[in-house]
Amino acid sequence: MTADPIAGTIVSLLPRARAELAELVAFRSVADPAQFPRSECEAAAEWCADALRAEGFQDVAVLDTPDGTQSVYGLLPGPAGAPTVLLYAHYDVQPPLDEDAWVSPPFELTERDGRWYGRGAADCKGGFIMHLLALRALKANGGVPVSVKVIVEGSEEQGTGGLERYAEAHPELLTADAIVIGDSGNFQEGVPTVTATLRGMTMVRVRVDTLEGNLHSGQFGGAAPDALAALIRVLDSLRAEDGSTTVDGLPAEQSWDGIQYPESAFRTDAKVLDGVDLIGSGTVADRIWARPAVTVLGIDCPPVVGATPSVQASAGALISLRVPPGRDAAEATALLTAHLEKHIPWGARISVEQSGQGQPFRADVKSPAYTAMASAMRVAYPGREMQAAGMGGSIPLCGTLAALYPESEILLIGLSEPKAQIHAVNESVSPSELERLSVAEAVFLREYAAG
Incomplete structure (x- = not known):
C-alpha cells in the first residue's frame, strides 16, 4: 500500500482489531431501556474504559451523563508542549430492526464476501477500534507525538444530548487543539474523504x-x-x-457546490427499486447535504x-x-x-x-489540520487526493464542540461508506477501510504534531 512503516504495523495489528471488534459488537448496546437492558450499554462502556487503561491512558472515567447514559473518557499525555487532539467515537448502536432479515446474527461479527458484518461494526464501534489501531501503530514507531484525549459516547444514536450537556457543564474536559470525529465515512469505498458539513x-x-x-x-x-x-x-x-x-x-x-453524487450511483447505494423515482429537486448532493x-x-x-x-x-x-x-x-x-x-x-x-x-455543522476545510489530514490521506490511499463531502446525518456533539471551543479544528472521518449500510440490516465494515483510515489517522497525528 505504501512504504511508510505505520502501514505495515497496522496490517500486523488487524487480526487483534478484528477480535476486539467482535467483542465490542457482541454487546447489544442500544441506548433505549424500553428495548434493551441498560446493562448492555454499561458493559460496553466498561469494555471501552478497560481498553483505554490497557493503552496507558490516565484519568480514565465512565461518566454519568444527564440523559441517564454513560460516556467514557481518557487522557494519554504527550511530549511537553505538544498539541492536544481529541478522538471521538460512540459505542451505542441502532436497534437491529428485523433480526430475521440479517444474513448472520446482528450482534455476532461475521466475515462474508470480504467484509465484517454486525451492528455497530462501522457505526461506530469500528471507529473506536480505528482510534486504538492508530495509537498502537504510533507507539510501535517511535511513540504518540501529541497528547490524546478520547471520548466514547453512549447515546449518540438516540439524540438525547447527554454528552453535549455534560460537556457544557464541564467545558475544560474536552478542550483540544484538534478534534477527530470518527463517525462519518468516505464518499465511496476507497475514496479518501473528510466530511465538511453535517445536517x-x-x-x-x-x-x-x-x-x-x-x-x-x-x-x-x-x-x-x-x-x-x-x-x-x-x-x-x-x-x-x-x-x-x-x-x-x-x-x-x-445548493451544494462541492463533490457531486451521480444519480445512478445514489440509486445503487440506496438500493432504489427499478421504476421508482427519487424524490425532490436539484442535484442529489443538494437534496441530501444542503x-x-x-x-x-x-x-x-x-x-x-x-x-x-x-x-x-x-x-x-x-x-x-x-x-x-x-x-x-x-x-x-x-x-x-x-x-x-x-x-x-x-x-x-x-x-x-x-x-x-x-445543531448542523460546517468545518473550515482550509485549516492546518485539514492540510495535515490531506497529506495523511495520500499516504493511506496512494494516488488519491482527499475529497470534501457533506453528510446528511447528524452528530449533535459537533455543534456543541464548535460552540465550546471555537479555536479548535474539527475533522470528520470514519468507516460509514455507502456499502456499510449503517442503521439498516446487515450493517458491515470494510477491513480495507479500517486499515487505511487507521493509517491516515496515525499519520495525521504525526503530521499535526510536526506543525
Missing part, C-alpha cells in the same frame, strides 16, 4: 385526538373525524408533489393483523427533520411545530413534543 436534526412526537374513543366505522364512519386520517393529512402537508420537504418558513432551495429533509420514522396506529372496523380516536407519529448548515435547529423545531399545528385538518387536537435535537 442538524430535530425529532418531534405528534399526537392527534378527535374522539373520546374508537367508533364502529359502519355506524359512525363518514361523519366522525378519524384521527388516523387527520394525521395522514398533516404528514402529507410536509411534502410537495415531487417529494421535496415543505415546512412553512424553512428555506429548501440551497437542504432540509423530513422523514416519518414511525406511526402509532393499529396493525393490519387484528385491526377492527373502527374510526380511530387517536393516532401518533415520530417525525425527524434534518436541518441544513446555516439554519438553527431550535428555529427549525419551532417552524415544524407551527406547520403541524396550522395544517391539522377538521379542528383535530394536536400536540407536538420535542424528543431530540442537534
